[in-house]
Amino acid sequence: MRPHRLVIVLVLLAYAAIDHRGVGIWTDNRTLFTRASALAPQKSRPHMNLVKALFGSYRQAEGLHEYETVRRLEDAEGGQ
């Protein structure tokens, strides 16, 4: 196989591996917003969406805990 073809195949397989893992994030709101909250820890909206997802999946205790984070972040955002 020519070298550039091998590189293309390897890059495409890497894309596929990233997708294989990444598509799983989109299966439900809880998974989706857990990741979004982790990547934007100082922004209230993804945390608020996570709260909704947690309550939606009957995880009230976790939802309440997350809501405390939302309140703290909203206070900080309001004070900016």
Add this chain to the structure above:
Amino acid sequence: MTLRQHAIVALGLLGVVVWAFWSLRWAGFVYEDTAWQALGESGRQTFSVMTPRWLFWRSWQWQQRTGQSALAFHLLSLGLHLTVAGLAGLLTRRLGYGAVAVWTAIAIVALHPLAREGAVYLSARAELIATIGLLLACVIGVGRWSGLQVLGVGVALALGVSGKETAAAAIVLIPLLRRNWMGVAIMMGVLLALVLPYAPIGVTGDTGPLTAEIAQRWALQQATAGARMLGMLVNPWPDRSSIDYDYGHVAIGLQLAVVLGWAMWAVVAWAARERYPELTIGMLGILVIVIPRVIVYTPRSWFNEHQMYGAVPWFALLVAAAVDKLERKGLTWIA
């Protein structure tokens, strides 16, 4: 390549796509999908061809009437995504590239992680329809002009715009593919004239929850978001994709530097047009997709991955051009 080789590559790629998107089997409706579901369930809402994005609405409503299966929704969106990949390959072929370059373009669009959100987020289906219309218009528009061709471009554009207004970018992309540089400059002006009324100038106070302060920095933050996704387009590893980024904490100096970076991108792309037109087509193709999103004000969200979906085929075209050059040079392991 022989027919048998084409079949092997197609089957291999299909197998990899199925593996990559395997988790969709368990995927449900997420985030804003539920809003469309509620609208479909009401059954009262009807959409005429004059309704913005009517084809997107229609496809959603039609599918909801035929069943509530999330898997069916996902399969249709994935099918549309693969249609986009096929059209990118067809466009590559129309530009005169060889089989390896064509399959490279198809595979990049099908598998690129930046295209994933558009393919798996059901609410982003409008973007898929728009990109199908846009690429179809480009495929038809690159050949010799005739009455039938003009009609075909018009129908394809109408199809795309009925999915989402972003398909209007085809009016710049067609002269770009035809290497009609004066046409590119003129149609870019027309595109800007179309999108400028949607800029956040003087009308943002009552359009959504974003504050006036954010609206003032809209173009800067959108350009920053676009730059982040350009980085993901070129190198999607490690995977940092998310539905909701935090651009509010990006320093103003960095945002200004990003705008300067985009300006340099445009200058380099334009300067290369005579000597390396393939580079110009790829770079300006990406820019033409990005620019309207930097200007148009959407009160609820920043520029995000599914809105960058339309840029992936232009990146694929750029890589395909490079691959085609290498193929023609006949590079092997032994110099």
